[in-house]
Amino acid sequence: MKDFDYLEPASIAEASEMMLAHPGGSVMAGGTALMLALRQRMVTPSHVISLRRIRDLRGITHTPAEGLRIGALALHAEVARSPLVRQHAPMLADMASRLANPQVRNQGTIGGNLCYGDPATDPPSCLLALNADVVLRSARGTRVLKVDQFATDYFATALEPGEIVSEIRIPPSAFDAGYHARFLRTAAEHRPLVNFAVSLRKQGDACEDVRMVIGASTRVPTRLRKAEDWMKGKTVTARLAAEVADLGASEIEPISDIRGDGSFRRDMARTACRRTIEDLFNPAGSAATSAA
Amino acid sequence: MSKKTIEVVVNGRTHRAEVPARRMLSDFLRDDLFLTGTKRGCETGVCGCCSVLIDGEVIKSCLSLAVHADGHEVTTIEGLAVDGVLHPVQEAFVNHGGLQCGYCTPGFIMTTVAMLNDNPNPTEDEIRHGLNGNLCRCTGYVGIVESIKAAAEKLRGN
Ligand SMILES: Cc1cc2nc3c(=O)[nH]c(=O)nc-3n(C[C@H](O)[C@H](O)[C@H](O)COP(=O)(O)OP(=O)(O)OC[C@H]3O[C@@H](n4cnc5c(N)ncnc54)[C@H](O)[C@@H]3O)c2cc1C
Numbered sequence A: 001m002k003d004f005d006y007l008e009p010a011s012i013a014e015a016s017e018m019m020l021a022h023p024g025g026s027v028m029a030g031g032t033a034l035m036l037a038l039r040q041r042m043v044t045p046s047h048v049i050s051l052r053r054i055r056d057l058r059g060i061t062h063t064p065a066e067g068l069r070i071g072a073l074a075l076h077a078e079v080a081r082s083p084l085v086r087q088h089a090p091m092l093a094d095m096a097s098r099l100a101n102p103q104v105r106n107q108g109t110i111g112g113n114l115c116y117g118d119p120a121t122d123p124p125s126c127l128l129a130l131n132a133d134v135v136l137r138s139a140r141g142t143r144v145l146k147v148d149q150f151a152t153d154y155f156a157t158a159l160e161p162g163e164i165v166s167e168i169r170i171p172p173s174a175f176d177a178g179y180h181a182r183f184l185r186t187a188a189e190h191r192p193l194v195n196f197a198v199s200l201r202k203q204g205d206a207c208e209d210v211r212m213v214i215g216a217s218t219r220v221p222t223r224l225r226k227a228e229d230w231m232k233g234k235t236v237t238a239r240l241a242a243e244v245a246d247l248g249a250s251e252i253e254p255i256s257d258i259r260g261d262g263s264f265r266r267d268m269a270r271t272a273c274r275r276t277i278e279d280l281f282n283p284a285g286s287a288a289t290s291a292a
Numbered sequence B: 001m002s003k004k005t006i007e008v009v010v011n012g013r014t015h016r017a018e019v020p021a022r023r024m025l026s027d028f029l030r031d032d033l034f035l036t037g038t039k040r041g042c043e044t045g046v047c048g049c050c051s052v053l054i055d056g057e058v059i060k061s062c063l064s065l066a067v068h069a070d071g072h073e074v075t076t077i078e079g080l081a082v083d084g085v086l087h088p089v090q091e092a093f094v095n096h097g098g099l100q101c102g103y104c105t106p107g108f109i110m111t112t113v114a115m116l117n118d119n120p121n122p123t124e125d126e127i128r129h130g131l132n133g134n135l136c137r138c139t140g141y142v143g144i145v146e147s148i149k150a151a152a153e154k155l156r157g158n
């Protein structure tokens, strides 16, 4: 690892100024992604600017009007065990409790996860299905983006020089159910090959409203808009679940890499989608078995 | 070289040290404090043999800078035995075939200590999922799971 100077700003404004003063520097939260990149010399920053002393980036709060606010420095483990997240966004807490492994959950932050832009991760699809806002702050001001505006491409985000993600907000919604399913290539893998996130409002056996997202298999998490439109207002049968999954799988542009090629990923995306819908509605004739 | 002064409590003892900013926590423990029980394996966050506790929570010390431990308490495998008497988790690994070559063992034991603190009575499924950040190339895991069940029982006072 190349030598660097290490800085610990105490506020968002100070961090932003340091980032602008040291354009060759890297911001660090938990370090789980950045350390790997440093060690492999994929990045060789002049300065590492640690966010760990910035109190405004911590904490998880909720208000009925604004919903959940999750500080960017919240660890995956904190998201998983937070009573507020478990109450108001149970699928997010559940996802965080299954992500990676105990050590990485105690080290990695939700903000760092989004800012790295690595497709092989779980929170982005979950947060997009929850219609979350990403709040970006700098010495110049504040911007609020949706997850699909923030994640612009493979390992790329909308962050501009001097900007940091301060928090994630999950607005109150009319959805009353949801699930985040992750499929691993082998049980020994840490990272997802594909994941599928769904938020919905049920009326008996029918689906009144739905948001569906595929992640980890596409450059950025992808809304399944045709599949959503097809499902809305219909009674969910095993046959409908299969139709929705077929449509959804046709809407994504899967990536090919060491974890799997595009056609395998499309198949697994279809399967994760169908099984999750079946699990949520349990229609007659389905072979409901949970996706991983 | 850019250096930083840090103060870290390791296994109950306070260490003040000047370290290069880029020093990994695993290297600080092994090369500066000579606590070589913590192992280096993959050094890419996959194998878990570098696992230690920070303020009681298990982490991988190859993914963390020593400067990030400043002001915190670190527990390594050397900090578990009291006056030469093994910790119940260590004892269980010895008695139930929880190791063969032993290279992965400090990591598994630190992960187990944290797991049983959070959940004193884990199911076999919870034990297996709780170990998914640690790899063992020798045992096939059966002895490790048995050791953890036995340790949990002992720690619960049975
Ligand atoms: C072994 C292993 C297994 C994993 N398995 C999974 C998995 O199954 N699912 C999954 O989702 N993820 C997985 N991950 C990824 C993990 O979730 C991320 O590495 C972690 O969340 C990144 O957060 P961090 O705080 O450590 O980020 P850091 O490494 O500190 O930072 C990552 C990047 O984001 C930037 N950054 C960080 N915080 C901010 C901020 N607030 N504002 C602006 N920029 C910022 C940094 O400059 C850097 O470029 C795994 C990682 C490892 C090592």
Ligand code: FES
Pocket (backbone or CB within 6 Å): B039, B040, B041, B042, B043, B044, B045, B046, B047, B048, B049, B050, B051, B060, B061, B062, B063
């Ligand atoms: S050496 Fe740290 S996880 Fe392998």
Ligand code: FES
Pocket (backbone or CB within 6 Å): B098, B099, B100, B101, B102, B103, B104, B105, B135, B136, B137, B138, B139
């Ligand atoms: S005992 Fe040899 S690697 Fe686990």
